[in-house]
Amino acid sequence: MEHRHLGRSGLRISEIVFGNLLYPHDSTPDETVLSCLRAALDSGITTFDTADIYGLGRSERLLGRALAGEPRDGVVICTKVFFPTGTGPNGAGLSRKHVREAIDASLRRLGTDYVDLYTAHRYDPHTPLEETVTAFADLVRAGKVLYMGVSEWTAGQIREAAALAAELRVQLVYNMPQYSALWRAPETEVVPACEPLGISQVPYFTLAQGVLTGKYAPGTPPPPESRAGTGLVGGRADFMRRMLADGVLERVRRLEPLAKEAGLTMAQLALAWLLRRPNVAGAVVGASRAAQVRENAAASGAPLDDALAARVDDILAPVAVYSDAA
Numbered sequence: 001m002e003h004r005h006l007g008r009s010g011l012r013i014s015e016i017v018f019g020n021l022l023y024p025h026d027s028t029p030d031e032t033v034l035s036c037l038r039a040a041l042d043s044g045i046t047t048f049d050t051a052d053i054y055g056l057g058r059s060e061r062l063l064g065r066a067l068a069g070e071p072r073d074g075v076v077i078c079t080k081v082f083f084p085t086g087t088g089p090n091g092a093g094l095s096r097k098h099v100r101e102a103i104d105a106s107l108r109r110l111g112t113d114y115v116d117l118y119t120a121h122r123y124d125p126h127t128p129l130e131e132t133v134t135a136f137a138d139l140v141r142a143g144k145v146l147y148m149g150v151s152e153w154t155a156g157q158i159r160e161a162a163a164l165a166a167e168l169r170v171q172l173v174y175n176m177p178q179y180s181a182l183w184r185a186p187e188t189e190v191v192p193a194c195e196p197l198g199i200s201q202v203p204y205f206t207l208a209q210g211v212l213t214g215k216y217a218p219g220t221p222p223p224p225e226s227r228a229g230t231g232l233v234g235g236r237a238d239f240m241r242r243m244l245a246d247g248v249l250e251r252v253r254r255l256e257p258l259a260k261e262a263g264l265t266m267a268q269l270a271l272a273w274l275l276r277r278p279n280v281a282g283a284v285v286g287a288s289r290a291a292q293v294r295e296n297a298a299a300s301g302a303p304l305d306d307a308l309a310a311r312v313d314d315i316l317a318p319v320a321v322y323s324d325a326a
Helices: 030-042 054-067 096-110 129-141 155-167 190-197 236-243 246-253 256-262 266-275 290-297 306-316
Strands: 003-005 012-014 016-019 047-049 076-081 115-120 145-151 172-176 283-285
Touching (some): 012 016, 030 054, 030 290, 054 076, 076 096, 096 115, 115 172, 129 145, 145 155, 172 190, 256 266, 256 306, 266 290, 266 306
Parallel strands (some): 016 047, 076 115, 115 145
């Protein structure tokens, strides 16, 4: 497993980041989740991403159990705050009150004194940005958080937050956007805003919810055990409907000979392509089986030359999304 510096900081994260995502009321057995986490550790993954909203706290608790026997200095833990996890009108958002209470609850569930990375899961239009950044800065000074990040913020919001963070002497060093060979919207405005500020991308949905693994065939219903096969709900429904269009799936199928030529699986090809992109520090990948974790981890350092990467671009260009408004 190879490692890269996160933004303009001294912290290094693993190129493959294990995303311990559980949807609310997810019925995945604890032992299945723990087996994936153990496989990640065995594969050399050192960076683990979760959020207080994932599984309504269950994801953090299981991650805490999996890492309990690991040296704390050997792993990087990232969690997030924004979505409703408390009661009453202050149980969500990025107010000082919610941020402070949310981090304490996350630390209890994770069984640790601090998190390496704390992410503002979305932008909060109802809280002054100065209040939010100051709250994060206070957590850094209290030793509960080491570095600050954001997820799915606009280029303008990131610039403003970075300026405030610099004034407060805290490091805003990463952004977590949806980003893959099929969803390239961050390249239009967000990446150009982040690069000069020393802010890395740590993308999620890096396999386009499984579409880039080749498991969905054009003209064929999704496998019943797949994410798409279990029903499209919530914010990912529109995205999945778009990605499952026959025109998209036919283009993805054309990547199979390229993956074979490179000696990679389809998933490894997609991850290797993403890890070549400027400004990407690590790729977040989840899994429902330990074998998937090991396959994904092997994408770190995978050989992918310029010519082959350009062929991936050419094949997917007609169906890739380059703007959130598209």
